[in-house]
Amino acid sequence: MLNFDFYNPTQILFGQGKIADLDKVVPKEAKVLVLYGGGSIKKNGVFDEVMQALGQRSVTEFAGIEPNPSYETLMKAVAVAREHGIDFLLAVGGGSVIDGTKFVAAAALFEGEDPWAILEKRGNNITRALPFGSVLTLPATGSEMNAGAVVTRLSLHAKLAFSNRLCFPQFSVLDPSKTFSLPVRQVGNGAVDAFVHVMEQYLTYPVNAPVQDRFAEGLLQTLIEEGPKALANPEDYEVRANLMWCATMALNGVISTGVPQDWATHMIGHELTALHGLDHAQTLAIVLPAMLRIRKDAKRAKLLQFADRVWGLREGEEDARIEQAISRMQAYFEQMGVKTRLRDYGLSAADIPAIISALESHRMIALGERREVTPDISRQVLELSV
Amino acid sequence: MLNFDFYNPTQILFGQGKIADLDKVVPKEAKVLVLYGGGSIKKNGVFDEVMQALGQRSVTEFAGIEPNPSYETLMKAVAVAREHGIDFLLAVGGGSVIDGTKFVAAAALFEGEDPWAILEKRGNNITRALPFGSVLTLPATGSEMNAGAVVTRLSLHAKLAFSNRLCFPQFSVLDPSKTFSLPVRQVGNGAVDAFVHVMEQYLTYPVNAPVQDRFAEGLLQTLIEEGPKALANPEDYEVRANLMWCATMALNGVISTGVPQDWATHMIGHELTALHGLDHAQTLAIVLPAMLRIRKDAKRAKLLQFADRVWGLREGEEDARIEQAISRMQAYFEQMGVKTRLRDYGLSAADIPAIISALESHRMIALGERREVTPDISRQVLELSV
Structure with a gap:
């Protein structure tokens, strides 16, 4: 720790x-x-x-x-x-x-x-x-x-x-x-936002912090279980209560105690919102799956733990388990009504250079838990998310 | 919740x-x-x-x-x-x-x-x-x-x-x-104390609070894993750090948000310390296993969840799984060097009436998450823990 x-x-x-x-x-x-x-x-x-x-x-x-x-x-x-x-x-x-x-x-x-x-x-x-x-x-x-x-x-x-x-x-x-009367889009965005907040603090590299890991996994599991119920039954108080407490606990400092943090996905997402007006959660749903795929080796140990403990994936080759976990996460975002590709929002590869320039102008040139996410890696992430 | x-x-x-x-x-x-x-x-x-x-x-x-x-x-x-x-x-x-x-x-x-x-x-x-x-x-x-x-x-x-x-x-x-230089007895007591703090807030009845349940289970699992390591390798910094953070998180209010709480074990334990000078953790290790056995029916749903998620017990009859989970917990207390029977401390059935009288004089006559633990039930708990 x-x-x-x-x-x-x-x-x-x-x-x-x-x-x-x-x-x-x-x-x-x-x-x-x-x-x-x-x-x-x-x-x-x-x-x-x-x-x-x-x-x-x-x-x-x-x-x-x-x-x-x-x-x-x-x-x-x-x-x-x-x-x-x-x-x-x-x-x-x-x-x-x-x-x-x-x-x-x-x-x-x-x-x-x-x-x-x-x-x-x-x-x-x-x-x-x-x-x-x-x-x-x-x-x-x-x-x-x-x-x-x-x-x-x-x-x-x-x-x-x-x-x-x-x-x-x-x-x-x-x-x-x-929260009963919230539009579906905001409910979906909210669950995705909270999910990605947890991931930014959890999906880095192991530092022997089992309490923090288990708390993070507990929040992810609960978001996965409760999110779709909130869409299906908007006036279920218990479901709304659990989602609300997840979102608060996801970013009040408890799960980030003593662990590395990433936040590269958020920084790239902010530029997407600033330039193209996408909802914050939409930008996260686009960037995170590609970020995890591009940075798979640096994040391997935690990706395997995520596959095991959050998605129950314990069989097969490591790379296959990792890909399956990321795909399941992406499917969850889509299930919550949040699209996960740039093209879903009318954007294409042609829009990427301006995003990279914006990152550079805001000095977002060494992102992530090890400061390894250069503008070139951000570009690869965005290219993979077209 | x-x-x-x-x-x-x-x-x-x-x-x-x-x-x-x-x-x-x-x-x-x-x-x-x-x-x-x-x-x-x-x-x-x-x-x-x-x-x-x-x-x-x-x-x-x-x-x-x-x-x-x-x-x-x-x-x-x-x-x-x-x-x-x-x-x-x-x-x-x-x-x-x-x-x-x-x-x-x-x-x-x-x-x-x-x-x-x-x-x-x-x-x-x-x-x-x-x-x-x-x-x-x-x-x-x-x-x-x-x-x-x-x-x-x-x-x-x-x-x-x-x-x-x-x-x-x-x-x-x-x-x-x-904490490297702590006597073995205090390390064991500390882990048991933290474990029972979690149990007082977790092992009651379900109120659909999955975040709080998972946090509590994460703390219990970590205490089970790390406690014996601290005894075996007193100068392992990581182990000590994880135990320390468990003990703090066990009683800072986070896991008790929105859930019922018990504390009957603590109240009976306080009388044992006041009358006979036992260490606080020793009293908890004596009372809790018997308390869970006596109150098995009122706590059945959470006992089964505890058996499943903390001890991995999913096979067999309900009552057998519950008894196995309680026995494993009791064995963990013993493993941490904390004895779990009144007789281990030179006490016997003859000492019970004075403990019950002390509870009554301190108005501890309706304890537990549903105020169901009367002096008669406290007496049964102590009799079972001789």
């Missing part, structure tokens, strides 16, 4: 009816800015429940945080927060709204000239942030229980990540029943 | 050499009280490393916190803390030292007449506590990453638990190499 430093102070309020607990965890005298996305929370009752729980507190709204939240939109929220003397942020939505709220929390108190510097410095220059919490409506990114976020600057076609320990939500409310 | 509320803000600094990081996490101006036990930390170098990391800070020592820390000893530490204007506590030791430090942290600022009231009210009356951290030297109790503690009042033969969110360590340093 590698040395590590773990810290995660986010309180999780989990279960049906838990939105009412906002009254206990949002300070009574707070001037609250409620941030949300396209307005689905006004149709499914979540917004009303939140407002009721906030009671007599001073509330300002900021609507319109888009998927892959943009710097341009978020700076408008920063202006609103400053103008109204906001001292507490409440994100109500999925990972994009929560990621965006983290940026607003840091940017509202940022002392430099332009808060875009937060992205340029990966969050290392954050010294203060507004306190905030979240009400999660879409299990996927894990943002509700970590200190990281990804923000896109549309004018630059740049999608960059930052993190800082000042950017943990103070609390997150997870009510699985609030 | 049941509704839950999870919160755990303790920072974990894990790995060889991490004691030096105390300089980063203990406030520079702190007046520190360093609490420890029988002095082994002065022989194995831990004390010197701690003092070096604390540098120029004002440090007072309090030695002599015993296994099953006593109210009588801890009140002396409270007096020292008050006398020296201490504003930060540092526990250096195992679960007893950390548990004791939690009591000192709360008692030093307690506003009632006698801090014993903290135990009588199970910690619900704590409104303030001194900040504290820990350097863990014995993986076992999980106290390094939770807000609970158990304190014994010798004059009353009472061993009682309390917990409060103000009693989380701010940080805990876990350096597995510092």
Whole structure:
């Protein structure tokens, strides 16, 4: 096991009816800015429940945080927060709204000239942030229980990540029943996103960390079992609860303690979203199968363990077991409604050079758990995923 | 899955050499009280490393916190803390030292007449506590990453638990190499303690919580694999690291999210320690096998799952598989050097009535995940464990 430093102070309020607990965890005298996305929370009752729980507190709204939240939109929220003397942020939505709220929390108190510097410095220059919490409506990114976020600057076609320990939500409310009304596409994307988060922390090389491995495998097995049930029976509370907890546990730091991490698939995926607007999970479903095939030798030991423990593949030649495990994973992504080839999204080999150039311009030139994923390997991965 | 509320803000600094990081996490101006036990930390170098990391800070020592820390000893530490204007506590030791430090942290600022009231009210009356951290030297109790503690009042033969969110360590340093010099008895006790902690949260009844089940099973499997290796090769760093992380994860709240909990074995075990001075783990090793046999029908579904997933027992009659799983568990405790019968410790059926009376006097009359464990059932459990 590698040395590590773990810290995660986010309180999780989990279960049906838990939105009412906002009254206990949002300070009574707070001037609250409620941030949300396209307005689905006004149709499914979540917004009303939140407002009721906030009671007599001073509330300002900021609507319109888009998927892959943009710097341009978020700076408008920063202006609103400053103008109204906001001292507490409440994100109500999925990972994009929560990621965006983290940026607003840091940017509202940022002392430099332009808060875009937060992205340029990966969050290392954050010294203060507004306190905030979240009400999660879409299990996927894990943002509700970590200190990281990804923000896109549309004018630059740049999608960059930052993190800082000042950017943990103070609390997150997870009510699985609030996910019943999600569109099928978002349910599928969410399960794939969580699955790939686990893989980025698990599918590297062995470091004798059996607890972390078994936790990761437990999350993968549960996502495989529960994901299709959520599509088939959208109002099964137990299924939604299990998916929701998987997505949170997939990226709250527990399974990454003391193990190497990859994240090359995410970095390539970010460029696909920035350049072509694909959903985040779509980019992961495209890149990961090819990444595992191209890097098969470097990842051999863990791929065999993945084949054995997650898919029950114990017979036959090593290479055949590995290929079967990757194929099964790819079939799972497709089963969840997320296509896994560039061509499924109207892209072709002709689009690859621009993606590689974008990686290079963002200094994504030595990715993966051993920094071995050069632009040339990224190109091979994308070529295999056409 | 049941509704839950999870919160755990303790920072974990894990790995060889991490004691030096105390300089980063203990406030520079702190007046520190360093609490420890029988002095082994002065022989194995831990004390010197701690003092070096604390540098120029004002440090007072309090030695002599015993296994099953006593109210009588801890009140002396409270007096020292008050006398020296201490504003930060540092526990250096195992679960007893950390548990004791939690009591000192709360008692030093307690506003009632006698801090014993903290135990009588199970910690619900704590409104303030001194900040504290820990350097863990014995993986076992999980106290390094939770807000609970158990304190014994010798004059009353009472061993009682309390917990409060103000009693989380701010940080805990876990350096597995510092456990190389532990006596065999403490290594065995630690593994059994962690194993039974997991069982108290896992072996109840199914609530469709597959993530929590798999995490619990992963911890049990790892304890079974690594425990004997630690006895055979005391200086194997990787083995010690895995045991240490198991013990912490076994009782930091992660595996108890959304599931029922038992703890009847612990409550009966506490009386055995209070009356007869047995090691905590010894009491658990005595009580748990009999508890599972007596409560077989109420726990049938989870016992079968335990037999299948932890011990690989899938053939034969249900009752035979259950008995085999319990026997294997009992053999594992014995393998770790912890005897599993009352007679192994010089106790007999004649000692049982006093234990039952103690349970009754502490109102432990409806224990277990369904409050079904009456004094009569506790008596049957003890009779079966003679």
